[in-house]
Amino acid sequence: xxxxxLGLELGDDLGAVRLFHRVxxxxxxxxVGSGLLIKIADAHRRLGFLSESIxxxxxxxxxxxxxxxxxxxLHGLGETYLGQRDWLAARQAFTKYRILHPNGRWxxxxxxxxxxxxxxxxxxxxxxxxxxxxxxxFPQHLQALEVKRGLATILxxxxxxxxxxxxxxxxxxxxxxxxxAHREARLAFADVLLNEQQVDxxx
Numbered sequence: 001x002x003x004x005x006l007g008l009e010l011g012d013d014l015g016a017v018r019l020f021h022r023v024x025x026x027x028x029x030x031x032v033g034s035g036l037l038i039k040i041a042d043a044h045r046r047l048g049f050l051s052e053s054i055x056x057x058x059x060x061x062x063x064x065x066x067x068x069x070x071x072x073x074l075h076g077l078g079e080t081y082l083g084q085r086d087w088l089a090a091r092q093a094f095t096k097y098r099i100l101h102p103n104g105r106w107x108x109x110x111x112x113x114x115x116x117x118x119x120x121x122x123x124x125x126x127x128x129x130x131x132x133x134x135x136x137x138f139p140q141h142l143q144a145l146e147v148k149r150g151l152a153t154i155l156x157x158x159x160x161x162x163x164x165x166x167x168x169x170x171x172x173x174x175x176x177x178x179x180x181a182h183r184e185a186r187l188a189f190a191d192v193l194l195n196e197q198q199v200d201x202x203x
Contacts, residue, residue, distance in 0.1 A: 017044060037056055053076070053080045074093060074101075075106035075110060078113055079109070082116060098110060115134060119153060131154070135151070149174060152171050
């Protein structure tokens with residue numbers, strides 16, 4: 001246990017996962033109350049072992065863990081479903097988080113996740129609502145640029161003239177801040193500019 005905890009504290013995801021699996025199938029039950037199982041689940045998620053990550057998060061949610069741990073697990077579960085592109089499951093996890101933890105420490109990340117979920121499901125109006133809410137509440141958050149990219153992509157997909165103009169302004173802002181818009185958004189951005197005969201700027 002001490003070696004495993006040391007590996008987690010040092011950020012050695014692969015080493016921590018290897019040590020964890022040496023304990024066997026009873027590992028979840030042995031560590032669910034210690035806080036280590038959340039770190040193990042996070043390590044699995046970062047390494048791309050998403051099915052195992054889901055299993056560990058669900059173990060925390062079903063076990064005798066603290067409310068703080070269950071909050072972390074519910075957020076991690078939603079993020080893992082995003083990684084699997086399981087939009088319905090991600091939306092359910094994030095929605096449950098918002099109900100149970102309206103002022104939780106992961107509420108910004110959950111809000112950003114909902115933007116991604118609704119954009120992927122072509123639920124444009126709901127996606128726009130969540131994006132605007134995020135940018136209103138968390139304008140300086142690390143994910144703000146990503147949410148702006150998502151909002152621009154949704155506005156371009158909607159195809160409304162006013163939305164296209166707003167999307168252009170967002171994409172210009174993203175480029176100026178050193179960000180890179182999604183390929184589809186960049187192509188749509190160029191098409192809009194070309195249609196308005198702003199060829200030089202599009203190129």
